[in-house]
Amino acid sequence: xxxxxxxxxxxxxxxxxxxxxxxxxxxxxxxxxxxxxxxxxxxxxxxxxxxxxxxxxxxxxxxxxxxxxxxxxxxxxxxxxxxxxxxxxxxxxxxxxxxxxxxxxxxxxxxxxxxxxxxxxxxxxxxxxxxxxxxxxxxxxxxxxxxxxxxxxxxxx
Numbered sequence: 001x002x003x004x005x006x007x008x009x010x011x012x013x014x015x016x017x018x019x020x021x022x023x024x025x026x027x028x029x030x031x032x033x034x035x036x037x038x039x040x041x042x043x044x045x046x047x048x049x050x051x052x053x054x055x056x057x058x059x060x061x062x063x064x065x066x067x068x069x070x071x072x073x074x075x076x077x078x079x080x081x082x083x084x085x086x087x088x089x090x091x092x093x094x095x096x097x098x099x100x101x102x103x104x105x106x107x108x109x110x111x112x113x114x115x116x117x118x119x120x121x122x123x124x125x126x127x128x129x130x131x132x133x134x135x136x137x138x139x140x141x142x143x144x145x146x147x148x149x150x151x152x153x154x155x156x157x
Contacts, residue, residue, distance in 0.1 A: 002120050006068055007128040009075035012051045014121035014130070015042070016079045023086045024115060032090060039086060047079070050137055082116040 002010060019042040026034035055072050062068040080102065088095040088110045099110035107113045122129055150156045 003123070004067075004071070005074060006071040007122075007126070008051070008054065008133070009071045010120070010122055010126075011128070011130070011133045012047070012075050013078050013119055015046050015051075016082050017119035017121050019046070020082050020086065020115065020119060027089065035086070035090065043083075050140070078116070078118055082119055084110055085113060085116055 002013070005013075019038055022038050023035055026032075026038065058068055058072055062072075080098070084095050084098045084102070087098075092111070095110050099106070147156065
């Protein structure tokens, strides 16, 4: 259940929900440029440069089958279920290959399925809300800049 997931994982699924709403709206308006921009932003910024970077240690070091690892895997499953559907109209071969490797019973083709309706946002009044995670990303970005400068000056390795 969503309420048992780690807060960061719930945030990631919530970001997928927000992206899906924007992507569906752009598809409805035949605004393919907006679809590709939002897909790229979601994959490279929200997931790639933050969420996936943060969770990789948890995936490798957390107890196998433990709560933290299962929470992360559940979030990734939900995100991929949605992402493959977003991609299908514009990256059909890639989406179809992903679809055919995904676990569970499903339609034969990604193109005949519906938008994924299993996404959810953060709970109302949650302490670790979207504003919290936005601040975390800002702090992380500032720290990373300082670390890069220190590496460039050979202060750290």
